[in-house]
Amino acid sequence: MVRIALLEDDMHQAQLMQVWIEAAGHDCRVFNAGKPFIEALQRGSYDLLVLDWLLPDINGDEVLKWVREHLGWQIPVIFVTQMDSEADVVRGLELGADDYMTKPVKPLEMLSRITALGRRSQTLADDNVLAFGGFSVDVTAHTLTRDGVAIELTHKEFELALFLFRNIGRLLSRSHILESVWGQSAQLNTRTVDTHISRIRNKLDLSPEHGWRLSGVYHHGYRLERHDPAESQLS
16 A cells, blocks of 8 residues: 555545545545645655645645655655646656656556556565665564574564665654554554554664664654764764
């Protein structure tokens, strides 16, 4: 499942695209103006963004600029717009869009592009064994080692650690973590995430002196980042 935020001011078009996306098994949240969309991105996290260009308050190019400045380049963005000139397409891509579709949108084409970019967003790997710094994660055996030493984790702790490693550098909301690791229908609250994050931080020793930083962002969620220990010594 890909978590998608859709920005489209035409309600009929937005609802139609939402039906297509959710019928394909993804989660889609719809927004009809740029400012509420940005506010939602500050509170939650998504795997992929779909943006209209012409909006009632601020245009999609301004939204995209904000996304790249504040959320970075990991999250894929698709423009879906009536602006179909070559200059418009080039401008959208230069601003940081990963793909560009012109209206009227064809459902199969849209879902195909979402699937392709969603794979990149979730950093899915074909290899069974993944390496993250000194950590080695065996996806099939559900084991995690650091410098060859096995670390004992519960099933959910392992899944949480793998999810964090696959999203290094991304700010992930508590609700996003909860849905991705425990499942969309999990009857749990976000304190479950906080508890498991604390356990992961301690068991894996995700601290700056060991080359990692797992930090909490107030009222939002968590971000796992690589950290140069030399920076701590200089500060």
